[in-house]
Amino acid sequence: MLTGYARYRKYKSAFMSALAVFCAILVVTPLGLILFHLLKQGFSSLDWNFFTQLPRPEPETGGGMANAIVGSLEIIGLAMALAIPVGVLGGIYLSEYGSEKINFWIRFGADILNGVPSIVWGMTASAIAVIPFHTKSAYAGALALGFIAVPLILRTTEEVLVLVPNSYREAAMALGIPRWKIIVHIILRTAMKGLVTGVLLATGRIAGETAPLIFTVLGNDYWNHNLAQPIAALPLQVYNYAKSAYEDQHQQAWAGALVLIFMVFLLSVGVRVIATSRKRN
Amino acid sequence: MNPVITRKPFSMSDQAKPAADSSTVAPTPAPRPNPATTASTPTAKAEVAFDIQDLCVFYGKTQAIKNVHLQIPAMSVTAIIGPSGCGKSTALRALNRMHELTPGARHTGKILMKGEDLYASHVDATVVRRRVGMVFQKSNPFPTLSIAENVLVGLRLNGMRDKTFLNNRLEESLRMAALWDEVKDHLNRPGMSLSGGQQQRLCIARALAVRPEILLMDEPCSALDPIATAKVEELIHALKSQYTVVIVTHNMQQAARVSENTAFFYMGSLIEFGPTEQIFMNPKNPQTEAYVSGRFG
Numbered sequence: 001m002l003t004g005y006a007r008y009r010k011y012k013s014a015f016m017s018a019l020a021v022f023c024a025i026l027v028v029t030p031l032g033l034i035l036f037h038l039l040k041q042g043f044s045s046l047d048w049n050f051f052t053q054l055p056r057p058e059p060e061t062g063g064g065m066a067n068a069i070v071g072s073l074e075i076i077g078l079a080m081a082l083a084i085p086v087g088v089l090g091g092i093y094l095s096e097y098g099s100e101k102i103n104f105w106i107r108f109g110a111d112i113l114n115g116v117p118s119i120v121w122g123m124t125a126s127a128i129a130v131i132p133f134h135t136k137s138a139y140a141g142a143l144a145l146g147f148i149a150v151p152l153i154l155r156t157t158e159e160v161l162v163l164v165p166n167s168y169r170e171a172a173m174a175l176g177i178p179r180w181k182i183i184v185h186i187i188l189r190t191a192m193k194g195l196v197t198g199v200l201l202a203t204g205r206i207a208g209e210t211a212p213l214i215f216t217v218l219g220n221d222y223w224n225h226n227l228a229q230p231i232a233a234l235p236l237q238v239y240n241y242a243k244s245a246y247e248d249q250h251q252q253a254w255a256g257a258l259v260l261i262f263m264v265f266l267l268s269v270g271v272r273v274i275a276t277s278r279k280r281n
Numbered sequence: 282m283n284p285v286i287t288r289k290p291f292s293m294s295d296q297a298k299p300a301a302d303s304s305t306v307a308p309t310p311a312p313r314p315n316p317a318t319t320a321s322t323p324t325a326k327a328e329v330a331f332d333i334q335d336l337c338v339f340y341g342k343t344q345a346i347k348n349v350h351l352q353i354p355a356m357s358v359t360a361i362i363g364p365s366g367c368g369k370s371t372a373l374r375a376l377n378r379m380h381e382l383t384p385g386a387r388h389t390g391k392i393l394m395k396g397e398d399l400y401a402s403h404v405d406a407t408v409v410r411r412r413v414g415m416v417f418q419k420s421n422p423f424p425t426l427s428i429a430e431n432v433l434v435g436l437r438l439n440g441m442r443d444k445t446f447l448n449n450r451l452e453e454s455l456r457m458a459a460l461w462d463e464v465k466d467h468l469n470r471p472g473m474s475l476s477g478g479q480q481q482r483l484c485i486a487r488a489l490a491v492r493p494e495i496l497l498m499d500e501p502c503s504a505l506d507p508i509a510t511a512k513v514e515e516l517i518h519a520l521k522s523q524y525t526v527v528i529v530t531h532n533m534q535q536a537a538r539v540s541e542n543t544a545f546f547y548m549g550s551l552i553e554f555g556p557t558e559q560i561f562m563n564p565k566n567p568q569t570e571a572y573v574s575g576r577f578g
Contacts, residue, residue, distance in 0.1 A: 100384075167421040171484070174379060175435035175491055176411025185438055189425045 038261060042254030050255055055221050055237070061248040065256055067223050068237040071138070074225075075217065075233055076207055078142035083149035084199060090150070091157025096183055107158075110151040121147045122212030129216070136218040138227040144212035149202040156198025160191040197271050204267040208260055210235035234260050329395075330355035330495055330525040331376055336390035338371050340383060345371040347549040348390070353542075355395075358517060358526045360540035360557065362533060364572065368549040369529045373497050376527065377413035378406040394495070411439070414493030418500040420480035422472030422487070429468040431483055435491040450490055458486035459516050478509025485516065496520065498528040502535065514539050533573060537561050545569045 049064045056063035090110075094103050125144035130136050164187050172182040188195065213219075218230035219240060234256055241253035331353040338346035345368045353359045361369040374380040375392060378399060392399045399409050422431045430437075432454050433447050441447060451468070455461040460482040464475070472483055481501060488496060498517070502510040517539045520526055530536050536543050536557065543560040545552045545568075553560060553569040564570040571577050 165421070167417060167419060168423060170379065170382065170415075170417065171421045171423070171487075172434075172438075173382065173407075174377065174410050174415035174417075175438075175487065176407050176409075177435060177438045178407055181438045185434075186423055186425075190423070192425075 034261070038254060038258045041251070042256075042258035045251040045255040046258065050252070050259075054223065055252075057221075058244075058246055058249075063252070065232075065234065065237050065252065065259075067220065068232040068234045068256070069259065071217075071220070071224075071232040072207070072234040074227065074231065075138050075141045075145060075213070076203060078138065078227065079145035079149060079206060080199065080203060082142060082146035083153055083202065086146075087150045087153025087202075088157050088195065090154040091161060092183060092188075094154070094158040095161035096179075096187070107155070110154050113147075113151040114155070117211075118144075118148055118209050119211040119215070121145075122215035125212065126215040133228075135228070136216055136230045138217060138229070138231040140215075141213050141217035141231070141233065142227075144216050145206040145209060148209060148212070149206050152202040152205060153198055156201065157195060160194030160198060161187060163194065164190045193274050193277070197274050200267050200271045200274075204264045204271075207264055207267070208235055210239050214239070328355040329353065331527075332391075332393040332396075333372075333375075334391040334393070336372075336375060336388065336392060338368070338375055338380060338386065338388045340371075341385040345549055346375065346388075349551045351544060351551055351554055353525070353527060355525045356521060356523075357541040358521050358528060358539050360536035360543045361527065361529045361546060362531075362536050362543060362572070363546035363552075364577070365531075367546040369546045370499055372544075372546065373499055373527060373529045374415075376495070376497055377410045377415055379410070379415060381406060411435075411491055412493055413495045413497060414488035414491065415497045415499065416481070416485050416488050416501045418503055420477060420484050420504070422475070422480050422483050424471070424473050426472055427469045428464050428472050428475070428483060431472040432486045432490050435487060439491070454486040454490040457489050457516075457520070458482045459512060459519075460486055476509075478505050478512060481505060481509065481513060482516070485513070489520075493524075495525040495527065498526065500529055500531060503531060510535070533561070545572060547572070 049062060050066075051064060051069065052066050053062070053064035054067055055065065090106070094106060098106065121144045125140050125147060126136075129140035129143050168186055168190060169182060172186045173179075177186075213233050213236050217233050217236060219236040220230050220232040222232075224231050238253045238256040238260065241249040241256065244250065244253075329352045331351070333349055333351040333353070336346055336349045336351075337344060347368075349372065361372060363369045371380055375388065376394075376399075380386050380388070388400070394409075394413070398404070423434065426434060429451055432451050433441075436447060436450060452461060452465075455464060460479060463479060464470075464483075472480065475483060481504075485496075485501070502513050505513065514535065517526055517528065521541075528536075528539065540557045542555065543557040544554040545560060545564075545566075547568055553564060553566045555565075559565075560569060561573050564573060
C-alpha cells in the first residue's frame, strides 16, 4: 500500500534511528571498556593491604596506597573548603545582586577559566604557594584544585539560584524580610539540592586531576599529616607507579586507578540520588 | 530622623494599630478633595490610608502610571479595576515599593501613608513592606517550609523567637485566613501539599502574621475556582473591620462584591474614583461607563 516516496521516508527514518542508537552506544562504549580493563587488571591487586598499608620500596612486593588515599581526601577536602565559599558567594552575587553588564563579564571570565588546562592551574598555584615557601605541599595542591573548582561551582550555583522562581523572592520581600535573610533562609534553602549537586560534580571533576598535583604536591611514600609538606595523592601515585619498571607497581597502579574511578562513580551516584529525590518532592 | 517609620518591635499585646502615631506628623495636605471618599462612609470623615500625590511610575522609557492623585480610605476595601496593562498592578506595587524590584523602575510624585512619605530618603523599603503586606496573583508558599513555618516565616526571620507568641500568632493568622480548621491537624506538612485555594489562603495568613497595617492584593482570586474565590472574598469582608485592603481585580463582579470604593485605571491614568456603587451604577466618566458595561477592556 505504501507509495514509493512513503517507503523511502520509512527507510530513511529507520536508518537515522539506527545511526542515533549506534552513536549513543559508541558514547558509552569507552566507559565499559575502561571499567572492564581496570577490573581485569586492578581487581586482583585490590586487597585489604592496599587500603591499609604504605607503599613498599622497590624490590619488595605488596604494600598499599593507604597514605595516598588519605592524602587525596585531605587535598580534596581542603580544596573544596577553599572553593565552596568563594564559588557559592560569587554565584549568589551573579544571581541576586549583579547588574547585567557586570554579570556578563564575570560569566565570560568564569567560562574561560573553566577551559583553562589544569596544568596551568598547577603552575599558577606553584608560583603562589610553592616557590615562595621553597617546598611543595598539600596546601599548594589544594590551591590548584580549588582554582579549578571555583568557576565550576560559581556557574552551577548561579544556574540553580536563577531557577528559584521570582515569586518566592517577591513573597519574602513583601513580608519585609531583610534581603540577606531571604537569600540564606529562602533562596539557598529552596536551591539546596541543586547546590549540593553542583558541589559534588565539582568534587568529581577535581578528584582525578593529576597534572596540577605534579607541580604542587610532589607525592610521598610515607604518612604525612603536615599539610605544609609534600603529601601522597592517589592520582600521583598511579602516575608514578605506571611509569615504574616493576611489574608489581604496575599492578598497584591499576588498582589505584580502579579506586579512583570508583570514588568518582560514587560521587555520580550521590548526585543522581539527590537529583531524583528533588523530583519526588 | 523620622520617629514614625522605624523598625517597630513586635508588640506582645498585638493589634497595636499605629493610628495614634500619626499625631507626630503634619496633617496630610489634600491637593484634590474627593467628595466621593467621604460619601462612601456616612460616619463622619474617613481616615486616609494612602494619599497618592501626582504619582508617575516609569519602567525604563515607558510610563506605566501617569499623574495619579488618589486618596485611599482606611479600614475599608478599595478595588482597582481596569483593562490589562492599564497600570493597576503597578499602582498597587508602588504602595509597598515592590515596583522598585523591577530593574529600571523609577517614579515621581509622592505617596503618603498615614501622613508619612513612603519614599523619603531615610525610609527603608523593608520597613514599608513590613507595614504594607501583599498577596499575589499566584499563590506562592515557600516550597521547603511546612504550613506552620510558612505562616511564621515573616516573624521568625525578623527575629521573633518567643514560642508561645509564635504559636498564638500561628493560630490567629490561620483563623483570620479561614484556614485553621482545615489544616490544624497537619501543620507540619509542606505548604505545597495544600490545594490551590488553600495555598492562597495560606499566603494570606502568611501576610497577616506580621500584622501589617494595610493589605494589598494583586488579583488574589484569578487562579482560583469559584468556591475558593467565594472563600477568599468572605475573608476580605471579614478583614476590613481591622485592615485597609486594596485589591486589584480583573473581575468586575468581584470588585462590586467586595469593595466600598473603586478606582478605574485606563492607560496609566486614574479615570474615576468613587464609591463602588456609584462607579458601577452611575459612572460620571464615559470611559468608565464603557468599561463597566463591558463595551471595551
